[in-house]
Every structure is written in structure tokens, then in C-alpha cells.
Amino acid sequence: MKPTIKVKNLSLSYDLEENKPREERIWIFKDLNFQIEEGEFILITGSSGCGKSSLMNMINGVIPNLKDAYTEGYVYILGKEMSHTTVRQRTRLVGSVFQNPREQIIFDQVADEIVFPMENLGKAPQEMQQILDELLRLTGLEKHAKTATLSGGEKQKLMTACTLGMGQKILILDEPLANMDARSSEELLKLLKKLSEEKGYTIILVEHREEIVLPYVDRVFSFVNSSAENVCKKIDIREDIEDYIEELRIVSTEGAKNTKERGNTEILFSVEQMDYRIGNRLLFNDFSWQIRRGEEWVVLGDNGCGKTTLFRLLNDFIKPNSGKISSLFSKKEKRKKLGYVLQNPDYQLFMPNVRSELYLRAKSPDFAEELIHLFRLETMLDRHPLSLSEGQKRKLGFACIIANEPEVLFLDEPTVGLDNASVEQLLHALDLLKTRSEKKLTVISISHDKRAIPHLGNRFLELSK
């Protein structure tokens, strides 16, 4: 096997001062060395904010070509040193799937989005049609579906399909499974495995949900932080995947059982014979559901089945086409007693620093303080919330909402992109809120994350397309 990617003494810093001494610079990672062979399927893991995505961006050239950073060292692709190549040149060799698919979609129809990179590469219309049909079959997306009406998971599938259509033999995927349902994740992983085994594709996948990826990969690269310098100086490479799976003691969903018996607590929300459609898609047909105080629900279902839409309906952001949604809370009460953690924390953070963001709606300073310690935000209190890493922003967004001590908490994919330690922190914070609640806390969550589902609720609502 020949090496496809080789990294030599690679270092990255977002400290842009050119002439700063090496030892004074704040590094994200330093002097990394590794090599990936043709046909290998690699999983990259590490804590939130440790630099996994940045490493991917250095391989595909986004750093430093499109994002400013101070870098040292070399990246070799197919034996060629890449320092002086543009992103476009590297794109001919490396295909990339990024986080936040919503920000990358250009066209308003699925088929146009998928064929766009193929048009740029000059593929013939017949070939494009063939690849498009195959990718649509694989992803289950509709050719003429409007991209604006796709769910988060469907958008992720769309961007993955775009990259697969380009046909590069080295693929970098940065958390492509983050919002995907179990079935779609498995299908994508099987396809990637097939590409690596049968066609010699080199696959590099960044993912926190190790439990679903591990059975497919050849090696695991873990970022290891040096305790002395708090910077990643080494990548721990594991080849004994089966032993690694054992060590992780993966959380299973067996403990999570649907508790049939219901108490006599008051009904907080009642959905009666509701219909709701987006364009031509009928998402809810004669749908009825009741949520009582103190219940803990997890809403499950494939991508695009209407989970987030259901949250928006319950929160009065949209109205059903027919049927009725009634609530114990008036519209005014809803604003005070309901908490809603959105999928994307960027929308909920706007104060000048982390401290003011957290205390803005905090009911009790003690609880806010407790959350600061739990999420290890002490060193970041004076930073702008939007300067934090994705994982840190997600934790802060969650902390801000629960600091208000709501009676009902809606959580939309709260653990996406979080490492295991952060998921534990988040679940612990939820427990703290439960113990503080004067009236029994009601939690309604959407999650595809097997690490979190058993702890988020004991009642399950499975939506189907």
C-alpha cells in the first residue's frame, strides 16, 4: 500500500503574530506526525475544540488559504508536498464534507446541488445523471425537493452526496453523522467501508459518536493533549479496534424502556388530530399526543420526519393546517416557563461576554455559578460567546436556557458534536435542574445520539415519514 496522506511536524496556531517566539505562541496542536495508506478508513477522535476540524482543514487546504492561521510543517498528498497549492487544486484530490451543511447550500433544489460540483469538474450530462440517480437512491432524497425544506440530517446527507459525486479517492468527512438517524448513518458508513475496501478510497472521518463508527474503521487516531502545555502534541493511533470497543463500554439503549403507566399529573400540551404539511410533504396526518407534567419524552424518527417541526408547533412558532394544539400555559406564560435549546447555538448567543450571557436570564446566581463550574467555563467568562468553539457554544447555549429554570424544557439534538465528557456534563446539568425544579420538570428531547437517549427520557415518541 502506498501512502496517500503524510503529515510531517504539522503545527497550528490561531495566534497570527508572525514573529512571536515558538514557545510563547498558543498552539492548537504542535508537531504532529502521521501517515495514512491508500484504502484506509480512519476515525479521528478527541475532545471538543481540540483541533480535529482544523487538522482536516489543513489537509484540504482551507487553512491557511481561506481561513487565517499560523501554520508550520508539511502536508503531503499522494507524495506531493501541498504548501503552495490552492483549495481548488487540492479539491481535485481530496473531497470534503464539512459541519454546518446549511451554510453551504447554494441551490434551491436537491438535484441541482448534487450536480453542481460535477458540472464544475466537466463531467458529461449522461454520467452526471447516472451518478445523481445512484446518490439519490443512496440518500433517499427526492430529486426535486426544495433544499430549504430539508431537515438538518437531510441537509447533511445532501452535502455528503455532493462530495461523493465528485469522485475523489480521498475523502474527509467532518461529523457527517451528527444529525443523521441510525439507519442513514449505517448506510453511509457501509458505503464508505465499501469504497475503501473495494475501490481503494482513503476515508478520514471525524466523529464523536464512536460507538457507531468503530465497527467500520481500520484505525483510530485520537488527539492526546500534553498535560504540561495543554496542547495536542501527539496522535494516539489504535489498530486493535475490537479491544477499543470493549474499553469504551458503549452505552446501550437497553435500559431505556417506554413507561406505559402515566400519572395523574396535569396535561401541559395536548395535540388533537393535527395535520401539518410543508409544500407537498404531509408531515403530520391526524396526529394526536399528550404531554403531562413531569414526563420525559424523547422524540425519535428518521431525518425529515418532522421532529423539529413538532417542537416549533408546540412553541407556537408555526400553526397546524388543521387540528388543535392546546396548552396549560398562556402565550405570555410560555415565554417564562418554557425553555428551548435550539440545534444551532449561534442564534441564542448575543451578549458581550460569557458571564453576561449566562446571568442574563438566570433565576438564581448560585445555580449559574454551579453551571459555570460544571461546564468548566471559569476561564472563558470574559470571552465573547461567539468566539468559543462549537462544542463550548453548545454547552453555553444549554446552560443559558436551563439557568432560567424552566418548567418545560425542549432539547433539539443537544449533544450534537459533543465529546463523551461534554455529554456527561450536559446530562449532569439536566439532573441538577430536575432536583431544583419546584414543579416537576418536563423534558422533551430530540436525539439520534445513543449515548444520551437513555438518559434524556423514559417515554419515546417515534415519528415516521
Place this chain on the structure above:
Amino acid sequence: MNNPEKNIHPILSLLFSLILFVTGLLFVKKPWFWIYLASFFLLFLLFCFGRTMLRLIPFVLILGALTAGLTAVNGKPSDILYAFYRVLAIALAGVLSISVKPIKLVRAFNQLKVPRWLTLGLLIVIRFMQIFYEEIQQIKQAIVVRGIRFTETPLLWARAFFIPLIVRVLNISEGLAISLETRAFSTESEGTSYEIIAFEKRDWLFTALFSACLLPFIYLSLGGLK
């Protein structure tokens, strides 16, 4: 579901839209303006633009009432009527252009060898307006979720609205730039087209009927039948 069969060639749509815009505003004060409007209305109905015209009714009513109302402040009754006619003329011109699918327009321009940076730039501008609208909706919902009300704390509301909006717009711009680069978009190479946007019989027929509708009014406006 879109029905591409019912659209006219995108470049023809833009061209005819422009012609209707100019002629409509020129003919507003002519006594036969209503016949002009009615003839194109029938032509559009014949070519299945009924739904597009329905979509424009709120625009006509709101903008028409607004301009007519403003004119009424110190204008004559005929000026009020002309103000409303102008909105009707603009709406009529808009029927064809809003029925154009941006991607089809881009592909048609590409086939005419118009530079790709220009055509894709156009597409991104169109797309960005839609994204901008969606972002505003999301941010407004997030503000509600944080329990902030404009009537109680207007400054905080403004902060909660504009900071995420600016950040999101910057993130989306960066995301789109990266997305283009990593999907092999290049202004130097021409690329290929998934779909050939050709002139079809329907386009020729529309062109013939469009000309047949328009030419008599141009003749009349130039002083014919005196």
C-alpha cells in the same frame, strides 16, 4: 412540485419582462391601457401562469393602495388611478421574471458563454435573499425563546437580533465561499451543464403571440389610427 414545462425560456422571460416593464409604464395614461393589460393577462393564462399571477395579488393590493394613498395626499383623482395602474404594470412585468428558476437562468447564461463568476454571483445573490429571510425568522424565534420582548427591553432586543444576524451572515458567506472552492468551482474553466436549456416550440409560440399582443399597442402609441 415545480412544473418546468409551464415556464418560458429563462432569457426570453427576462427580456419580455423588461419589455413589459417599459411599455407598461409608458402606456399607463393611454385610454386603451386596460385592453393592453387584459390581452397580456389572457396570454399568461393561456400559457399557465395563473398561479404566478395569483401570488402577485397581495403585492398589487398592498403596493397599489400605498402608492395610490400617497398620491391622494395632493394629487388629482386621475393621478391616483395612474399610480395604481403603474403598480399593475410592474406586477404584469413581474409575472415572467418571478417564474424563472434561478438555476435555469444561470445555465442558459452559461450556454451563451456569459462568464461564470457573473452568473454564479447572480445566483448567490438571489439565494442569499432567501437565506437572509430564513435567518431572520430563526433569530426572531430564538429571541422569543430567550424571553426577550421588544416592548420591554428594546435595546436588548436589538442586540439579540443584530449580533446573531451579523454573525450568521458572516458565517454563511464564509461557508458559501468554502463550499464553492471545495466543490471545484472555477471562473477559469467553463464546466459542463447538467441540463441543456434550449428554445422550444412553446418559446417560439409565446414569442409570436407576445409580439402579436404588443405590436398593435406600440402602433397605437406611435399615433396609429388617428
